Amino acid sequence: MASKIETAEAVEILSGNEAIARGAWEAGIRLAAAYPGTPSTEILEAMAGYEGVYCEWSPNEKVAMEVGVGASMAGGRALVCMKHVGLNVAADPFFSSSYVGLEAGLVVVSADDPGMHSSQDEQDNRNYARFARVPVLEPSDSGEAKEFMVAAYELSERFDTPVMFRTTTRTSHSKSLVTMGERVETEPVTEVRRDWNKYLMMPQNAIARHRIVEQRARDVAEYAETCPFNRVEMGDTRVGIITSGAIYGYAREALPDASYLKLGMTYPLPAKLIADFRSKVDKLYVVEELDPFLEEAVRLLGVKVDGGKELNTLLGELDARSVARSLASAGVPGVNPDLLGDLAPQAADLPGRPPTFCPGCSHRGLFVVLKKLRVFVSGDIGCYTMGALPPYSAVHCSTCMGASISMAHGMAKVLEPPAADAKPDLRKKVVGVIGDSTFFHSGITSLMNVAYNGGKTLSIIVDNSTTAMTGGQENPGTGKTLLGEPSAVVDVPALCAALGIKRVTTIDPYDMAETERVLREELAADEASVVIAKAPCVLQFKIRKSVYQVDAELCIGCKRCLQAGCGALNLYTDPNGDLKVEISATDCAGCGVCSQLCRQDAIVRPVSAEGKGS
Amino acid sequence: MSARPTMNVLLTGVGGQGVVLASFVLSHVAMSEGYDVKQSEVHGMAQRGGSVTSHFRFGDKVWSPLVPEGTADLLMAFEALEGLRYVHWLKPGGVLVYNALRINPSPVSAGLATYPGDVDGLIRAAWPNTKCVNANELAAKAGTVKAANVAMLGAISPTLPFALETWEEVIRKAVPPKTVDVNLEAFRLGAASASTPDDAGCSTR
Numbered sequence: 001m002a003s004k005i006e007t008a009e010a011v012e013i014l015s016g017n018e019a020i021a022r023g024a025w026e027a028g029i030r031l032a033a034a035y036p037g038t039p040s041t042e043i044l045e046a047m048a049g050y051e052g053v054y055c056e057w058s059p060n061e062k063v064a065m066e067v068g069v070g071a072s073m074a075g076g077r078a079l080v081c082m083k084h085v086g087l088n089v090a091a092d093p094f095f096s097s098s099y100v101g102l103e104a105g106l107v108v109v110s111a112d113d114p115g116m117h118s119s120q121d122e123q124d125n126r127n128y129a130r131f132a133r134v135p136v137l138e139p140s141d142s143g144e145a146k147e148f149m150v151a152a153y154e155l156s157e158r159f160d161t162p163v164m165f166r167t168t169t170r171t172s173h174s175k176s177l178v179t180m181g182e183r184v185e186t187e188p189v190t191e192v193r194r195d196w197n198k199y200l201m202m203p204q205n206a207i208a209r210h211r212i213v214e215q216r217a218r219d220v221a222e223y224a225e226t227c228p229f230n231r232v233e234m235g236d237t238r239v240g241i242i243t244s245g246a247i248y249g250y251a252r253e254a255l256p257d258a259s260y261l262k263l264g265m266t267y268p269l270p271a272k273l274i275a276d277f278r279s280k281v282d283k284l285y286v287v288e289e290l291d292p293f294l295e296e297a298v299r300l301l302g303v304k305v306d307g308g309k310e311l312n313t314l315l316g317e318l319d320a321r322s323v324a325r326s327l328a329s330a331g332v333p334g335v336n337p338d339l340l341g342d343l344a345p346q347a348a349d350l351p352g353r354p355p356t357f358c359p360g361c362s363h364r365g366l367f368v369v370l371k372k373l374r375v376f377v378s379g380d381i382g383c384y385t386m387g388a389l390p391p392y393s394a395v396h397c398s399t400c401m402g403a404s405i406s407m408a409h410g411m412a413k414v415l416e417p418p419a420a421d422a423k424p425d426l427r428k429k430v431v432g433v434i435g436d437s438t439f440f441h442s443g444i445t446s447l448m449n450v451a452y453n454g455g456k457t458l459s460i461i462v463d464n465s466t467t468a469m470t471g472g473q474e475n476p477g478t479g480k481t482l483l484g485e486p487s488a489v490v491d492v493p494a495l496c497a498a499l500g501i502k503r504v505t506t507i508d509p510y511d512m513a514e515t516e517r518v519l520r521e522e523l524a525a526d527e528a529s530v531v532i533a534k535a536p537c538v539l540q541f542k543i544r545k546s547v548y549q550v551d552a553e554l555c556i557g558c559k560r561c562l563q564a565g566c567g568a569l570n571l572y573t574d575p576n577g578d579l580k581v582e583i584s585a586t587d588c589a590g591c592g593v594c595s596q597l598c599r600q601d602a603i604v605r606p607v608s609a610e611g612k613g614s
Numbered sequence: 615m616s617a618r619p620t621m622n623v624l625l626t627g628v629g630g631q632g633v634v635l636a637s638f639v640l641s642h643v644a645m646s647e648g649y650d651v652k653q654s655e656v657h658g659m660a661q662r663g664g665s666v667t668s669h670f671r672f673g674d675k676v677w678s679p680l681v682p683e684g685t686a687d688l689l690m691a692f693e694a695l696e697g698l699r700y701v702h703w704l705k706p707g708g709v710l711v712y713n714a715l716r717i718n719p720s721p722v723s724a725g726l727a728t729y730p731g732d733v734d735g736l737i738r739a740a741w742p743n744t745k746c747v748n749a750n751e752l753a754a755k756a757g758t759v760k761a762a763n764v765a766m767l768g769a770i771s772p773t774l775p776f777a778l779e780t781w782e783e784v785i786r787k788a789v790p791p792k793t794v795d796v797n798l799e800a801f802r803l804g805a806a807s808a809s810t811p812d813d814a815g816c817s818t819r
Binding site: 011013039117118141169170173174175176177246248249250252253319320321324338339341342343344345346347350351352353354355356358389390391559562563565566567568569570571 | 641645654677680682685696698699702704706719723728
């Protein structure tokens with residue numbers, strides 16, 4: 001799909017993420033690095049389309065952050081992007097970057113996911129900004145995202161500080177109008193300036209830098225008083241609202257005529273501006289999503305707040321209706337009545353439509369087998385986490401990137417070994433399952449730990465040669481970079497061997513009998529082992545083999561094939577009242593998992609007109 | 615000119631149905647006609663058969679990208695169940711236009727749930743101000759079933775204040791060059807279906 005349409009005026013409809021990339025390009029950045037993660041992924045994908053910027057997918061957010069710190073320390077403006085949990089991984093260099101500062105601007109995008117559309121937790125990463133004494137800008141739409149991004153680099157250099165650029169799913173993934181500008185040409189980087197006191201964080205230097213960092217926070221707070229992105233919009237003075245980001249839009253709809261202090265920079269805060277705004281309104285409300293980040297800071301200034309987090313929940317996303325209802329319940333005048341009406345009743349008991357493995361997905365057969373084996377599966381972050389959903393229900397824990405193997409190791413270390421005369425029981429076995437990109441991200445050290453500390457767990461690396469869940473990005477195993485250049489390819493079996501794993505087997509996960517045989521063998525082994533289930537992502541590589549059909553004469557309606565949980569299969573009742581399964585020819589990708597499950601030989605691949613069976 | 619109020623459209627469907635492209639066309643048509651535009655969708659799991667929603671809003675000044683529940687002027691459902699699921703998003707007097715198509719959710723495919731048998735009846739009971747369109751059939755007639763999303767745009771086009779030329783100009787630029795004619799034909803058939811007095815015979819399958 002085309003991402004944009006050129007118009008005569010320099011106005012385009014861009015997503016927040018596309019606008020961030022545009023703003024960074026206009027600011028003359030020389031480098032951008034990221035690890036994919038919803039809702040941040042499209043920033044680097046858009047960035048890669050601009051000339052004059054080196055862009056890369058780093059193997060994880062910590063590496064991306066350090067690459068950005070290095071570039072800015074050398075004198076090139078740099079951009080680093082991640083989802084909220086990515087900053088947990090990158091926290092170490094993020095904090096250090098605050099101490100060392102930079103030669104050229106450094107902006108770190110943290111794309112938070114209130115409502116957890118595609119995340120394992122909710123985090124308000126503005127807390128990191130305050131924690132690390134790094135100023136944070138929060139745009140409320142794409143137009144501001146571009147404008148703030150250009151300004152973020154000026155702010156970064158003026159105060160010698162990295163800047164956090166905090167979005168949420170609704171600013172990153174919503175589209176609105178953006179006015180285009182020109183790129184600022186920055187000086188080429190010819191050498192790396194040496195400044196031992198500033199850039200080498202041994203204690204004697206770091207002690208001196210901490211003093212500078214705290215002074216800088218006070219200086220930026222002073223600047224916040226006149227920062228053009230902190231804007232007062234006076235209306236009805238009975239009600240004053242302090243808000244930021246996408247929530248500003250919800251509040252404007254909920255209370256069209258109120259007075260607003262719209263904060264574009266949410267750390268550090270402008271104390272005088274806030275006190276002055278307070279003095280002009282009768283009641284003051286702070287409306288924000290997730291944590292009471294602004295509210296607590298405003299209260300600490302000694303400013304009276306008439307309503308905050310007790311009105312708008314800590315949990316999930318807000319929207320205009322929830323804001324309207326919460327303020328109306330507190331007796332706030334002027335709430336938009338259109339947002340207070342009752343809703344039409346929702347239809348009850350409708351089947352949900354959760355995401356699932358695509359027809360043809362290489363993970364499907366593996367999870368059917370894992371379910372049959374009844375092992376405990378320690379899962380990870382990626383498409384294969386959907387192996388936890390029915391009908392597989394074959395993933396039993398999943399926390400954060402790279403945790404599958406290390407958690408399985410910890411479990412195995414505390415599990416009592418079976419008695420010498422006990423029957424083998426696979427239910428007591430723990431297996432780690434991790435994808436290729438997640439393994440490169442933070443699974444390698446976990447596997448090294450298993451080998452080093454004499455673990456005996458089985459780790460399954462599901463290698464589909466792409467970063468599938470976020471839309472198919474390149475990674476160190478795919479042989480290509482973000483910019484499309486051919487690259488070195490990690491040799492996964494050799495890497496596992498180099499880490500000290502002696503049993504490494506590669507299997508074809510579409511061959512379920514062989515998959516089961518190998519897994520049983522490796523589970524019986526008395527040492528650590530790795531099984532690499534290697535087959536490319538059907539969605540990313542558009543793989544379609546010839547389709548299967550059901551021989552209705554042979555189908556007995558036993559539903560065994562439905563264990564595949566494939567969207568191409570459909571259960572129906574034939575005119576005789578008998579249950580049968582049919583296969584959608586438009587959806588079937590020809591993987592054969594359902595056929596292997598069928599015990600009636602009813603699912604067959606007809607020989608096509610050209611005589612090709614596969 | 616008096617201020618034009620914000621119009622709210624909610625698009626719903628299943629990953630892979632072209633909901634995102636339809637939103638793209640709507641946004642650019644509204645921008646071309648001089649409106650402020652905001653649009654929002656959630657990426658990440660959209661291609662894996664999950665439920666997809668996209669919010670599209672236009673007016674003189676649009677504050678936020680989300681259509682609040684109970685305020686949609688138009689609910690455009692690319693699949694019947696995904697229409698029924700979101701009727702509470704409509705405001706009183708709002709219009710539901712849905713595609714006469716059933717796509718089984720994964721729990722139904724796995725035999726763990728059933729698709730509502732009389733989904734058309736349930737939709738009409740829940741929201742009488744409803745129009746059913748056979749967008750996949752219209753698109754197939756135009757040349758490819760892949761243009762069903764553009765046929766849906768044709769079907770809802772009479773409910774929005776945009777000129778035909780603007781629709782056509784944006785569709786030309788938004789779809790792959792080789793498919794322009796097919797898509798324009800699908801749009802035209804969709805628009806024509808909207809003016810038929812009733813859609814008797816249009817039911818999901």
